Amino acid sequence: QVQLQESGPGLVKPSETLSLTCTVSAGSIGIFYWSWIRQPPGKGLEWIGYVYYSGSTNYNPSLKSRATISVDKPKNQFSLKLSSVTAADTAVYYCARFQGAFDPWGQGALVTVSS
Amino acid sequence: EIVMTQSPATLSVSPGERATLSCRASQSVSNNLAWYQQKPGQAPRLLISGASTRATGIPANFSGSGSGTEFTLTISSLQSEDFAVYYCQQYNNWPYTFGQGTRLEIK
Numbered sequence: 470q471v472q473l474q475e476s477g478p479g480l481v482k483p484s485e486t487l488s489l490t491c492t493v494s495a496g497s498i499g500i501f502y503w504s505w506i507r508q509p510p511g512k513g514l515e516w517i518g519y520v521y522y523s524g525s526t527n528y529n530p531s532l533k534s535r536a537t538i539s540v541d542k543p544k545n546q547f548s549l550k551l552s553s554v555t556a557a558d559t560a561v562y563y564c565a566r567f568q569g570a571f572d573p574w575g576q577g578a579l580v581t582v583s584s
Numbered sequence: 585e586i587v588m589t590q591s592p593a594t595l596s597v598s599p600g601e602r603a604t605l606s607c608r609a610s611q612s613v614s615n616n617l618a619w620y621q622q623k624p625g626q627a628p629r630l631l632i633s634g635a636s637t638r639a640t641g642i643p644a645n646f647s648g649s650g651s652g653t654e655f656t657l658t659i660s661s662l663q664s665e666d667f668a669v670y671y672c673q674q675y676n677n678w679p680y681t682f683g684q685g686t687r688l689e690i691k
Contacts, residue, residue: 513682513683513684514628514671514673515682516679516680516681527678528679529679530585530679531679563627568633569616569618569633569634570618570630570633570639570673571618571620571630571673572630572633572639573630574629576626577627
């Protein structure tokens with residue numbers, strides 16, 4: 470069964486770039502869409518964007534072009550970069566496989582934006 | 585952007601009873617609607633996709649219905665492990681959007 474695991478720094482300074490990686494295990498990253506979703510503490514879920522295994526992407530316009538998602542097929546990983554972060558970007562960041570619905574999900578990584 | 589509105593915000597139900605959760609879309613999403621369950625400190629778990637198709641391993645007491653703009657998640661005979669927050673999500677149009685959640689609590 471496919472499993473996903475997020476990794477990356479838990480603390481990022483304001484105006485810097487948040488970087489997270491999702492490692493896909495027990496399955497290939499090929500022929501699927503892979504997504505990032507975030508959840509601010511105590512709040513709801515926001516879709517950030519997805520990358521297809523070929524490298525094509527689609528993003529939520531609410532992020533105003535700050536997000537970049539890429540795929541590394543040999544490593545079976547995909548990554549998120551979010552630039553110019555502010556405190557409003559503090560959230561648990563989840564990676565998930567996208568097949569219409571999101572399933573499965575990683576366990577999530579809390580990223581705090583603070584100086 | 586399609587706005588997903590869930591009601592009620594909080595639902596109090598006794599164990600063994602039935603819970604009915606609603607989700608409304610601001611425009612038609614056909615049957616491109618999913619439901620998720622989230623417990624404290626955990627990632628959301630897919631329950632239903634295609635408005636009514638249970639995901640692998642989801643028990644039969646979870647059922648989804650609806651199409652277009654009105655959807656319902658029904659949980660029959662609530663067990664203790666079913667008390668959680670439930671989210672609906674549309675994947676008919678970009679950007680994909682979630683409802684604000686319904687908290688199902690023990691009465």
